[in-house]
Amino acid sequence: MDNFLIQVTGKKHITLFSPRDAQYLYLSGSKSEVVNIDKPDLAKYPLFSKARRHECSLEAGDVLFIPALWFHNVISEEFGVGVNVFWKHLPSECYDKTDMYGNKDPTAASRAVQILDRALKTLAELPEEYQDFYARRMVLHIQDKAYSNNFE
Numbered sequence: 001m002d003n004f005l006i007q008v009t010g011k012k013h014i015t016l017f018s019p020r021d022a023q024y025l026y027l028s029g030s031k032s033e034v035v036n037i038d039k040p041d042l043a044k045y046p047l048f049s050k051a052r053r054h055e056c057s058l059e060a061g062d063v064l065f066i067p068a069l070w071f072h073n074v075i076s077e078e079f080g081v082g083v084n085v086f087w088k089h090l091p092s093e094c095y096d097k098t099d100m101y102g103n104k105d106p107t108a109a110s111r112a113v114q115i116l117d118r119a120l121k122t123l124a125e126l127p128e129e130y131q132d133f134y135a136r137r138m139v140l141h142i143q144d145k146a147y148s149n150n151f152e
Contacts, residue, residue, distance in 0.1 A: 001086040001102040003066040007058040010080015016054040019069040024051040030105070037073050
C-alpha cells in the first residue's frame, strides 16, 4: 500500500528501489536476499549493482511518501519515533480481507503466482531442454502481455 513515513523524533536514512528494479534485488517473497545494501556480496548478487538507489534522510518533522510496490531499507541513525500511515488505493475486493496490515499481495497477484507455480510444476515433467525452452516462451509471453511501456 501507499505509505507516509512521518518522522516524529530522531533521524533515519532511507533507501528506496523502484519496482522496475525488482529483477536486480534477488527477491525471496517480498524481501530482498541482499542484507547489507551498502556492502552487498556482489559475487553472490552480481545484478544488485544495477539497481538504482533513491536515498534521503529524515529528521523530526519530515514526511516521506513511499509509493506502493517500492522496496525500501530504513536505517535509524539515532533513537527516534516514526509513524507509518498506510492506505489502500485499489478497490477493496483487490485486497485479502484477512490482511489487516496490508502485507500481502493483492489477491489477483497471489492467484497468478499460484497458477505460475502450478505451470512450472507441470513443466518439470519434461526433460530439462524442453523445460528450458517452454519456460523461456512463457517469459516472453508474460513480457508481451503483461509488461507496461508506461514506466520506462
